[in-house]
Amino acid sequence: MTATDTEVFPRAGALPYLIVGRARSAIDWYRQVFDATLAGDPVVLEDGRIGHAELVFPTGMVYLAEEFPEMGLSAPEAGATSVSLMLPVDDTDAVLTKARDAGGTVERWIAESHGHRNATLLDPFGHRWLLVGPLTGRRQGAATGTGR
Numbered sequence: 001m002t003a004t005d006t007e008v009f010p011r012a013g014a015l016p017y018l019i020v021g022r023a024r025s026a027i028d029w030y031r032q033v034f035d036a037t038l039a040g041d042p043v044v045l046e047d048g049r050i051g052h053a054e055l056v057f058p059t060g061m062v063y064l065a066e067e068f069p070e071m072g073l074s075a076p077e078a079g080a081t082s083v084s085l086m087l088p089v090d091d092t093d094a095v096l097t098k099a100r101d102a103g104g105t106v107e108r109w110i111a112e113s114h115g116h117r118n119a120t121l122l123d124p125f126g127h128r129w130l131l132v133g134p135l136t137g138r139r140q141g142a143a144t145g146t147g148r
Helices: 023-034 092-101
Strands: 017-021 050-056 060-066 086-089 104-112 118-124 129-133
Touching: 017 104, 023 060, 023 092, 060 129, 092 104, 092 118, 092 129
Parallel strands: 017 060, 086 129
Antiparallel strands: 050 060, 104 118, 118 129
């Protein structure tokens, strides 16, 4: 997202550290859907769990690790996450469609409000994402779709 086509988003004051049940699958999904890249190799523990991975998104970074119930770290239960991750994107329609087609669940289809084109989805690992992109000039409601 460039400063010429939309506002510049502030740098996050806190870095999200996602806990997931299947870290390898989550890394693949975030790479496929959100164009994230790995910053180095994940830390793989002796028991095979990923203890730490760093994903670089076009607009920031997210850390990720497997569940560690012995430390009180568990992935969110379906519908029980208390945090939404706001992700600025260049094309809300394209990213939401890619996410849905890759197994994400659309919670709120695309709407234009507050000067942005936005939508909400749950990824297959229980995390909620608020996609926020520039207005397209499209008539609201022109894109239709349903969640999975």
